[in-house]
Amino acid sequence: MENTILEMQFALDTFYFLMMGALVMWMAAGFSMLEAGMVRSKNTAEILTKNIGLFAIACTTYMVYGYDVMYGGGILLDGISGAGDKYSNASDFFFQVVFVATAMSIVSGAVAERMKLFSFFAFAVVFTGIIYPMEGAWTWAGEAVFGLYTLSDLGFSDFAGSGIVHMAGAAAALAGVIVLGARKGKYNKDGSSNAIPGANMPLATLGTFILWMGWFGFNGGSVLAMASKESANAVAMVFLNTNAAAAGGVIAALILVKLLWGKADLTMALNGALAGLVAITAGPDTPTALEATLIGAVGGLLVVFSISTLDKVFKIDDPVGAISVHGVVGLWGLLAVPLTNSGVSFSGQLAGAGTIFVWVFGTSMVLWLVLKAIMGVRISEEEEYTGSDIVECGLEAYPEFTK
């Protein structure tokens, strides 16, 4: 009977893992819809292709060797054939693999409307197979960074990945945007910035709600266990705080933009929600609900200033605000952890953030430059005018609607 109970725990934890993983997989749809809504209609089909393609690539490369790089156990999932100890190894892989895809999805939005599709896919193969798994190994898998220092020893903690997933994705995106340059027509000769409105706000909103929902899996699953009172409580608290932080992000962003610009800019409310979610991701287990709301709210404020500053001051052209949402706020998420978690140190968080950023930004930059040399990364100016849908996919996203 003892055994039956153990089996039940095993089953419950596995089931929990799978449900959380399914929710994270669902985030792929969220990123697709968000990005498809924030670009112009002529680049919509291409970004959809990019998103479904990168998800497929991430699942495959991580299966072939990424998981091995990160957690060991052999390529092609050799090592997970055994059943596992506390839960099914297969469920662990399933949960982990959707994280890789999330990191990669962050990149696609930032480089939208001007990047060559297959260069992006080439980047995805390396990013999901090596760049991400390496830093994943140093953080969640606890390995020493090139044998030099161990982040967890320095007091670093990133519960569900504000840094490891989100800031990492943003770092790769930043390198890509620098190599690519801004979209044609984005900046005037005098340096002023033009708005390029996204074509479909309901899609962008849907995407945000999907991400919000999926995030329960992202953070909730990162407790990694459910079948005891303690872990069940932890998961519940993580759900509650994840939701609270997103709500805080929306409210803060909405009030701020209303004060700044007099209008309740929907896109900023959406980015505020995501910022709240990214902010809480590094430590959704320790804050109270009020603290979580505030951590999210700070994220919501930050994201508005960051998007505006990156755009107008640094001329970083990021159509969906991915670098601000996942990068700037991801860093804030890491730094907020010590505020409510005494086991975590500021210095450790800085060390971790620095390690992740330097590694991902550096390797991504090299990779983008190599791709630029080999196959080119940017479509031609005329193609950009025509739109990448026709150029890359040979079809239009909305062929019947007049533009």
Add this chain to the structure above:
Amino acid sequence: MENTILEMQFALDTFYFLMMGALVMWMAAGFSMLEAGMVRSKNTAEILTKNIGLFAIACTTYMVYGYDVMYGGGILLDGISGAGDKYSNASDFFFQVVFVATAMSIVSGAVAERMKLFSFFAFAVVFTGIIYPMEGAWTWAGEAVFGLYTLSDLGFSDFAGSGIVHMAGAAAALAGVIVLGARKGKYNKDGSSNAIPGANMPLATLGTFILWMGWFGFNGGSVLAMASKESANAVAMVFLNTNAAAAGGVIAALILVKLLWGKADLTMALNGALAGLVAITAGPDTPTALEATLIGAVGGLLVVFSISTLDKVFKIDDPVGAISVHGVVGLWGLLAVPLTNSGVSFSGQLAGAGTIFVWVFGTSMVLWLVLKAIMGVRISEEEEYTGSDIVECGLEAYPEFTK
């Protein structure tokens, strides 16, 4: 070992609560898409902003004091820090909070296309913080109504909230619509009504499917337990009946409109599905599958007649049909319970419905009037012509599609 088993039950119930809560949270996306599809394109971004904003507000006010008003335990969730007895307190809060948001979402659709955004948000703060929690306390929390009478003693029962959530939302919406008046151009001088077609049917349909799915959490979670044979059976029956009622609502509405008007009006099929869901919500546990289908079907018939009558006879301008779907059919749901549940009395249901309606409609009316006096509730005629997207949000939902 005894203990391990208890912990497992705790864990399973908590997990169940969280999954059901996540499904109910998902309903926020459903309301957003449904409403965004049923308004004109020029008011789409605003209603999306309204929906994500109200969800954030509901989560925050209910956390700050609404939950305390309804179930006690201290503001800012003080009282839920303990782990809980049968399931995690945090999971209970998470499940409850998404119900508040649902009630509030019902209002947003009815007042669409003419209401000031921030007046709506102000209403949401009070509704989700006080108006709803008060009647929730009298019903689910079993407290006496102003110390006068106790609804449960009168034989009142509302399993998952046909009245407590849906009719309450509709009552607040009705007060709002009366204070606001109809959209410009909705009624002619001779009193006849003009159709104002919704701009995006796929969105409206998607929203309905999302709500249908989320409703499994709404009703299924209201069993409040899963970890025993009895409760598992109850949850399963609730899922089955919820689905059956929605199906009945679709079929009845489709056949009726085909007979009445010769066309299979999609929007009525969608309202029929929602009517079926609202109808079964007061008692999804006691009917057989056939009875559930019929209860839903009556809801589907009612909703068609109600929408048409409110529009043409009472000149109540409700762009999405929220008052009919959630109010009229919510009442039907309450009254249908005694048909299959002998523990519930018609008089009790009427007493409950009356209490909820009088309280919510009355306080909402006062609140709308106060808001009208302080900050105004309606945008100007010219703004209404331009569309609330530009006016309130400073952007367009579909900037590239010719209108």
Add this chain to the structure above:
Amino acid sequence: MENTILEMQFALDTFYFLMMGALVMWMAAGFSMLEAGMVRSKNTAEILTKNIGLFAIACTTYMVYGYDVMYGGGILLDGISGAGDKYSNASDFFFQVVFVATAMSIVSGAVAERMKLFSFFAFAVVFTGIIYPMEGAWTWAGEAVFGLYTLSDLGFSDFAGSGIVHMAGAAAALAGVIVLGARKGKYNKDGSSNAIPGANMPLATLGTFILWMGWFGFNGGSVLAMASKESANAVAMVFLNTNAAAAGGVIAALILVKLLWGKADLTMALNGALAGLVAITAGPDTPTALEATLIGAVGGLLVVFSISTLDKVFKIDDPVGAISVHGVVGLWGLLAVPLTNSGVSFSGQLAGAGTIFVWVFGTSMVLWLVLKAIMGVRISEEEEYTGSDIVECGLEAYPEFTK
């Protein structure tokens, strides 16, 4: 205590069933969005009506007598009133009923843009009430085919329904398309085929992601148990393989179309994902992750060739590619099982595929012809020009967007 544990197992299995069923229900939204995105805008509202209507019909007829035909136990679910042995009977019905709807959804896409709505509904009543339940009885319920031979004895196995659900749906669709004929304007006098682009690619992509997510329920739930180490491991492996096959399908289809036509046709990537999912459905439990990826990839290649061949060579006008995705690839899925599952024979798979196809295609053909004689199956040429939205539903899907 023994009993408590048994109850817990019962509860966990029931919960698992319900969650998987909810995911499969969600596939109805996926089919709706996919099909709504792949037709022209003038036929969008009609196909949405068709999809929500068929789901409601499937749920009702299967409840009334379909479940009885397939698994016995009495009409109107008499037999499931008891609680069940290992899990709640109601949860089993809930899981089974959404499969029927899935099979029916496959048909709606293939006959899009030209079929009479109520003739389709009439077909749905018979298909979901008898045609599908009969072949379901011969396969999953293990009954002899008209008392003649028993498929399982011949070494036939179809884990989650590549043949029983998907190929069956495709067979009914094929018969329908043959009876209906091609859309006006699809083929030129010289026999060459014209492309008729789908109106809304984001919707089609959303639909694909929804289906991908829902498929975890479709395949994962088909393990039929969760509450033991063995079954938990099986479910986890099924999730992993389902995901891997979809990824393989996307990659293979994308690369193939890029090589064939020089463009990354998004619609083929979407069909590739679905082909991967259909391909693995007959046996997601036995392959390794790599094998699953390859099985899916073959599906992705097949679907591209099949769509092109059916269109250009056989002049089968299937606007969404349903016959290729579910039929041709469904057959591939069945034939792939013996490659990784030694308990299954090629001959058994062929016998099963033949039985299903002959039965479903034959009865469907008769039914379509009867419907054609009684009420007609096709709208008039002028109505087809106007679009079935106005003709059948009396409204437009996108009334404000210029076409």
Add this chain to the structure above:
Amino acid sequence: MKMVTAIIKPFKLDDVREALSEIGVSGITATEVKGFGRQKGHTELYRGAEYSVDFLPKVKLEIAIVADQVDSVVEAISSAAKSDGGKIGDGKIFITSLEQVVRIRTGETGSVAL
């Protein structure tokens, strides 16, 4: 015969159509256009960045009539399309000569074809 082409504000369309019906105009062809004129566009903020909307939505009406109807048609359009007191952007009316009209259905030509 004359062709009267009027550029008006979109929300005046129904009023103008009614005014024209009243004086017996039997046919109108309307087109959605974008106008650039004295009425200036506006500047919007999207995610904090500005963009200017230079072209404003207008409706163009084309009305073929016999020459002696010109004055009454111009009068009908003008009074129906003018915002109270007249506002910048109310629009313009252009009159050109129309040499011939053919009704496709019957082959009729000239003023009977209008």
Add this chain to the structure above:
Amino acid sequence: MKMVTAIIKPFKLDDVREALSEIGVSGITATEVKGFGRQKGHTELYRGAEYSVDFLPKVKLEIAIVADQVDSVVEAISSAAKSDGGKIGDGKIFITSLEQVVRIRTGETGSVAL
């Protein structure tokens, strides 16, 4: 030179374009318009409430040609755009005088620029 402007039913567009190509017309500019005329709109029901569609979708074709092509162009459009027997709403053809044409690419003017 003349400018021929034809208002036709949208689903006749391909036929008309082919008919014009056959008689050697080398350029056409097409616009989606809404027409109001003898062909009456229709009333639709949406959620039980009526709404009338007064303006019907039409396509406007503008074809610049030399004067002596007018008859053949009118003939080609008329026969291609007429529904069997001729139905109300088949449309109209307007002919106006065209003073000058310039081809932007080359700066050519007059009939060679057509």
Add this chain to the structure above:
Amino acid sequence: MKMVTAIIKPFKLDDVREALSEIGVSGITATEVKGFGRQKGHTELYRGAEYSVDFLPKVKLEIAIVADQVDSVVEAISSAAKSDGGKIGDGKIFITSLEQVVRIRTGETGSVAL
């Protein structure tokens, strides 16, 4: 007065508008149109089947001016709308006579109403 009607490539719209502003043109009406001419459409593949796009997106500009501005307006449009060296499909300019103009807001007529 004259009515100048120009068919140009859509992405030249901003350049043309600026060029016209510079020479003092105060009003323009723009319409999205589809053009068929020497510039041939293209063939696309969708799911392996071909479809041809015959009509290409163009923008039509209508500019009412006084007669002696015609040359400078034609010149401004031509140079702004021409792709480097001139490419097929750059478009055309049509000039017709404009008999009368009325400003709805004020009732002014003739060239002051432009």
